[in-house]
Amino acid sequence: MTVEEYLAADQTSERPLEYHDGEVFPLAEASLAHGAIQFNLSSALRSKLEAGPCRGTGSVRVRVSPTQYLYPDVLVFCGQPELSKESDPSLTNPKVIFEILSPSTSDYDFGAKFQLYRQLPSFEEYILIAQDQPKVEVFRRLPDGRWILTIYEGLEATISLDSLNIQLPLSEIYARVF
Numbered sequence: 710m711t712v713e714e715y716l717a718a719d720q721t722s723e724r725p726l727e728y729h730d731g732e733v734f735p736l737a738e739a740s741l742a743h744g745a746i747q748f749n750l751s752s753a754l755r756s757k758l759e760a761g762p763c764r765g766t767g768s769v770r771v772r773v774s775p776t777q778y779l780y781p782d783v784l785v786f787c788g789q790p791e792l793s794k795e796s797d798p799s800l801t802n803p804k805v806i807f808e809i810l811s812p813s814t815s816d817y818d819f820g821a822k823f824q825l826y827r828q829l830p831s832f833e834e835y836i837l838i839a840q841d842q843p844k845v846e847v848f849r850r851l852p853d854g855r856w857i858l859t860i861y862e863g864l865e866a867t868i869s870l871d872s873l874n875i876q877l878p879l880s881e882i883y884a885r886v887f
Contacts, residue, residue: 712776716797719778725768728778736780742840742886743782743809749884750783750807750838750877757875763787763804771806772799773825783807785873786831802831804872809838823848827856833872843879843887 710718715728727734739747747767754765765785772778772793784803791802806826808818818837826832827850835848835856845861845868861868864887867878 712797715778719770725770725780727780728776730776737811737813739809740811740840743811745884745886746809746838746840746882747782749882749886750809753877753881754783754785757877758785758873761787761873763873764790770799771803771826771829772797772801773828777825779822779825781806781826782809791831801829803829804831805834805836805870806832807836807838809840811840834870836868836870838882840886843883845879845882 710731710733712728715726715733718733719726722735724738725736727736751765751767758765763785765783767783768780769784770778770780771784778799781803784800784807785805786800786803790800793799793801808822810818823835826835833850837846839845843862843864843866847859847861847868847870848856849859849871850856861879864880864883867876869876
């Protein structure tokens with residue numbers, strides 16, 4: 710499938726479609742826990758980002774290369790949104806990307822998807838959120854380009870998003886999930 714065919718199919722599809730070098734992959738349906746975590750995360754981010762230059766959004770297509778398109782669960786970009794072009798309104802400048810892990814996607818989210826996101830110069834933090842326990846893994850890009858991992862566990866923990874200068878308690882992310 711060409712990029713143009715993919716963009717047309719994604720526009721009319723009932724579920725978002727990811728695209729990798731000519732192949733199309735429909736996103737799996739979200740579980741109840743996934744939806745609750747996504748809702749909680751979006752609410753928490755909105756209140757923390759209101760006064761600043763950054764905005765959060767969910768289910769927005771991101772173009773990581775001319776032949777690769779992904780859908781993160783939630784993302785934050787700062788300043789003006791940068792779109793690839795008018796005929797392809799895919800975001801190209803996410804700063805922080807959140808993925809809510811599920812058994813069917815966790816290997817992909819940790820591996821290939823993270824590798825693709827790292828192509829984006831604006832990308833600074835990658836947040837992986839477990840559905841089955843209060844556990845969040847935060848990857849941060851260092852000034853020299855290396856990535857470090859910090860793991861937060863338990864409802865009493867608070868994650869630090871250094872690139873946004875905010876903190877998010879796991880109790881807010883997981884409210885009414887456990």
